[in-house]
Amino acid sequence: MRSHTDPPEFFKLRRDVIRARYVLVMWxxxxxxxxRAMTSERYTDMATDAPTTPAAKNVPQAASRVNxxxxxxxxxxxxKTTIADGVxxxxxxxxxxxxxxxxxxxxxxxxxxxxxRDAINATDLTQGVKVEVGETQVAADVTIVVExxxxxxxxxxxxxxxxxxxxxxxxxxxxVEVNVDVNDVHIPGDDNSDDDNxxxxx
Numbered sequence: 310m311r312s313h314t315d316p317p318e319f320f321k322l323r324r325d326v327i328r329a330r331y332v333l334v335m336w337x338x339x340x341x342x343x344x345r346a347m348t349s350e351r352y353t354d355m356a357t358d359a360p361t362t363p364a365a366k367n368v369p370q371a372a373s374r375v376n377x378x379x380x381x382x383x384x385x386x387x388x389k390t391t392i393a394d395g396v397x398x399x400x401x402x403x404x405x406x407x408x409x410x411x412x413x414x415x416x417x418x419x420x421x422x423x424x425x426r427d428a429i430n431a432t433d434l435t436q437g438v439k440v441e442v443g444e445t446q447v448a449a450d451v452t453i454v455v456e457x458x459x460x461x462x463x464x465x466x467x468x469x470x471x472x473x474x475x476x477x478x479x480x481x482x483x484x485v486e487v488n489v490d491v492n493d494v495h496i497p498g499d500d501n502s503d504d505d506n507x508x509x510x511x
Contacts, residue, residue: 394442397480398435401449404475405438408467410459412495414438415452437492447476448485454493465489 405414415437437452449472455464473484 392442392480394440395435397440397442397447398438400475400479401440401472402434402438404471405451405468408471410456410464411453412456413454416492446483446485450488452490452492454495455491457494457496461491465491
């Protein structure tokens, strides 16, 4: 007998229990697995259609960044890639040093400081390199010292070509310009000038 004091939630729970018993009986008496599957699906639909309490309706569903579709479907992943100026600078420096006829990179002060770094195994690959990196484009300035006797224009053009190709292949950004500044010409005898002076005073 229904009591006037019974809350509405009690009757909802009782209705769900009756439905569950009905489904279990139908599932047990089903002659084939297919019929059992249909009975299970029917129960699932019934459970889905069942009304929820106001409190449950107001509970927010937390969004997840790691949800993935089931079944191995390939989806496009959004995101942002940021490449630091130092990374592009190293690519430019290595590419420029690989050109035949380039003795060193940087001006006199930069080379003096670079010699100290080389002595302690802390070579700066960005020495003599200045880059400006945007979202899709790159501009580079390279200061080089060429070997005496090599065609300076050809060396500069080769440096420009190698640097642009390295940025395009490794970094994947559009190269706006590559400026090459030939700062000095290295003469082989310059390295031994100090030693010769010491020998003359002995």
